[in-house]
Amino acid sequence: MDRDETEMISRCQQGDQEALKEIFDKYHKKVYSIAYGVVRQREEALDIVQDVFIKLFRSIKNFKGKSHFYTYLYRMVMNTAIDHKRKAGKQFMPSLDEEGSFQPSDDVEKGPEKVLLQKELEERVKLAMDKLPAEQKAALIFRDVEGFSYQEMAEAMGCSIGTVMSRLHYGRKRMQESLKDYVKLPGQSRGASALSER
């Protein structure tokens, strides 16, 4: 943690809203991308960003500087996002199996169809992510979206590196299973992957 950041956090701990603005300017994109990675829905992700910074302003006094500030912040984002998702989960959401009849179009080179296919693909990824347990989802987002190292992930998730690797492994495996039309499974023949053919 650099000196400027320590000073910025210290001012924020004293209730300085300007300091919170500086933290927002520095981290809002990361916060949004983690939130979006979990919920895959713009408005909800923006709500999470808002909630996180309000929560941070209230609770930053509890940050003792023992870990990196960003891991503290990203853990808060992940928890808030999973919480949002849990609440939203009560609403009806089609399962991936129910969508199973969807077959990607062969005319992917055509503009509108390609756009449609892209949207459908995004929806499938969203549904596949929704099916993952929260810890595996968090691991996948921290690593594949944010590019965290195993060490950083362990800090943000409050677990060991071994646990991080295990969550990543099982998360990826489940995602590959759910998206087998798009992602070539290990040992699968090349023709079976819809994505690689397109």
Place this chain on the structure above:
Amino acid sequence: MKNSCSSVSTVLEKYFDREATDEEKFLVEGHLQDCPACRDALKSMEELRTLVKAPVEEAVQKEDFPWVWQKIEREIRLQEKQPWWQSLRSWLDVTPLFRRKVWIPAVATAVVFLFLSTQIIFKNTPSYPDGSVVEYVESETDNVMVYQLEEPKVTVIWLFEGPEEERTTT
């Protein structure tokens, strides 16, 4: 000698995540040259990463964040519990009457009015100087009362000639 896939699979993911040690890298790269299945496994992880990451990056690029900060700022202000003097101050700030500073002459007028009212009230209230009755004599026709003040030194003598009449001599 070619390593088996099962012995490599444990470090393949570490290799993909750029967490492998030099020794592990050497092991995996040597194996990948002869093993299409593990190359496919690596490709599969890459494809999955693209599927998970690309929509997020696109969403971040599209988003306009300044208004999000404005919402946060407003929400914090609303949620903050102000002490009473700050609430009064903000109330004074937003009330048009007080915002125009007409409250200064208004308060001055109120103070003067209060002062004058107090004077009238105290004027009507009977008050007696701090002193004592030295002597009081009654007769059939007149009554006399001698009253003495300590400071200033004054002696007051009242002559009462009847129930309605009264004379004072100092």
